[in-house]
Amino acid sequence: MIEIRGLKTPVVNSIEVLERKITKKLRLKQVPEYVILKRSIDARKKSEICYIYQVGVQMQNESSILKRVNDKDVMLTKVVKYQFPNNGEKVLPHHPMVVGSGPAGLFCALLLAKAGYQPIIVERGLPVEERLACVEAFWNGERLNPECNVQFGEGGAGTFSDGKLNTQVKDKFGRIRFVLEEFVKHGAPEDILYDNKPHVGTDLLINVVKGIREEIENLGGVFLFDTKVADIIVENNQITKVKLIHSGHERIVDTNLVVLAIGHSARDTFEMLYDKQLSMEAKDFAMGVRVEHKASMIQEVMYGNGKEAQALPAAPYKVTHQTSKGRGVYSFCMCPGGYVVNASSEEGHTAINGMSYSGRDGKNSNSAIVVTVRREDYGNEHPLSGIAFQRKLEHNIYEDGKGKIVVQRFEDFEAGIPSTAIGSIEPQMKGEYTLGNVAKCLPSFMTEAIAEGIHAFERQIPGFSNPDTIISGVESRTSSPIRIQRDETFQSNVRGVYPCGEGAGYAGGIMSAAMDGMKIAEAIIQKFAPF
Numbered sequence: 001m002i003e004i005r006g007l008k009t010p011v012v013n014s015i016e017v018l019e020r021k022i023t024k025k026l027r028l029k030q031v032p033e034y035v036i037l038k039r040s041i042d043a044r045k046k047s048e049i050c051y052i053y054q055v056g057v058q059m060q061n062e063s064s065i066l067k068r069v070n071d072k073d074v075m076l077t078k079v080v081k082y083q084f085p086n087n088g089e090k091v092l093p094h095h096p097m098v099v100g101s102g103p104a105g106l107f108c109a110l111l112l113a114k115a116g117y118q119p120i121i122v123e124r125g126l127p128v129e130e131r132l133a134c135v136e137a138f139w140n141g142e143r144l145n146p147e148c149n150v151q152f153g154e155g156g157a158g159t160f161s162d163g164k165l166n167t168q169v170k171d172k173f174g175r176i177r178f179v180l181e182e183f184v185k186h187g188a189p190e191d192i193l194y195d196n197k198p199h200v201g202t203d204l205l206i207n208v209v210k211g212i213r214e215e216i217e218n219l220g221g222v223f224l225f226d227t228k229v230a231d232i233i234v235e236n237n238q239i240t241k242v243k244l245i246h247s248g249h250e251r252i253v254d255t256n257l258v259v260l261a262i263g264h265s266a267r268d269t270f271e272m273l274y275d276k277q278l279s280m281e282a283k284d285f286a287m288g289v290r291v292e293h294k295a296s297m298i299q300e301v302m303y304g305n306g307k308e309a310q311a312l313p314a315a316p317y318k319v320t321h322q323t324s325k326g327r328g329v330y331s332f333c334m335c336p337g338g339y340v341v342n343a344s345s346e347e348g349h350t351a352i353n354g355m356s357y358s359g360r361d362g363k364n365s366n367s368a369i370v371v372t373v374r375r376e377d378y379g380n381e382h383p384l385s386g387i388a389f390q391r392k393l394e395h396n397i398y399e400d401g402k403g404k405i406v407v408q409r410f411e412d413f414e415a416g417i418p419s420t421a422i423g424s425i426e427p428q429m430k431g432e433y434t435l436g437n438v439a440k441c442l443p444s445f446m447t448e449a450i451a452e453g454i455h456a457f458e459r460q461i462p463g464f465s466n467p468d469t470i471i472s473g474v475e476s477r478t479s480s481p482i483r484i485q486r487d488e489t490f491q492s493n494v495r496g497v498y499p500c501g502e503g504a505g506y507a508g509g510i511m512s513a514a515m516d517g518m519k520i521a522e523a524i525i526q527k528f529a530p531f
Contacts, residue, residue: 102156
């Protein structure tokens, strides 16, 4: 394939200009067949905002074309296509079991299903269509369902998010492309295949997740929804059985292979696994608040106010700061034109997250502003100490807001006083909210770092430290506070148990979790033959 890099086009009529530039670069008379490999926005000069493309063209006599063109931005490149591993020889005595149907669990199960293993997928929550109804009922004031909410249910926590699909993970095996192509196959827009910062949005993710589930089922996989792993039975350091609970009824299932893709909020499951002596350790993570600004303000700061800015999608941002006390504070899971959502999963505790629809057309943009939480901040004498720290702050917020999202103006947050009125920025939220004092619910190292960070970010994004900036809390589920240890075979110290994804401490987002699920499936496929 011939790859052409650095093709600049205006935002308006970009494809027409792109095709002319491809033709000119290759010195052709007609537009050749091409694929867009990458597209990014160059907004360094607000008066000259443009797209930058990389494209691929497959033609005969490619080497001779390169010699004729003689351009450093035109080169030959190899197309990396994901290759399924070969099956091992040892036959599995039972169907493999995947616990959790978030990105890690779904893509692990998908590869196993494609390879003929007919996996059993156990999910404590509901199918994504029923889950949506359950979550919306909670947002509308009904009681929290601890087994099915923003954290638990088909699709995992990422289903109710911005749906970002970018990752910093290096990939020379084509896993990223495989994941993106699966998303497109099940309803995601094709531009995620090439956009520099791809996202799907929660409204489209719901259909994508359903489509992947149906593909797995068509390949012989079985989903057990509303079913919780209550216990594992270990004999001679090998898992042999799993105790499941469905509608109050217990069931013992024989299995010698369990993939733990349980997500970062399965606290009761972590406790059970600790009691079963799975090796795990506390790790650093991050907690903080959500901030909301008017989307129009962010758009103008990032892209200017010209016609190009109006034609571009809602602007994202990414900010980071090292405080005067040496602590990191940074934006996380930024949601352009999005909503702050009540993401609680335990009664008596309030957690929040951010979410965007595919159009990103809400009036506000929000982001988590989080602070590095080190093990010494919460006492790491026990592997589950980080969970206790999360719970403490979530309980503080719950008490202050009586279960509602607690909202505070930034000026009041910095002063440590409760807000009594909303200013020029009105909260955009899913779930009930109330004015209160987020600051008093957090430890001082966190509030000080957040306040210093917001003022530092003002230098990059004027208006960021507006006194009326909405602060809400608590953003506590950025990542897992533990790591379930695994060896070079991807197994824990209990043989046959494969810790996987974000909950086990090996991923940080939809894409990296899906890729980790694929790695686990590959290890299983290479070792075993299907049941």
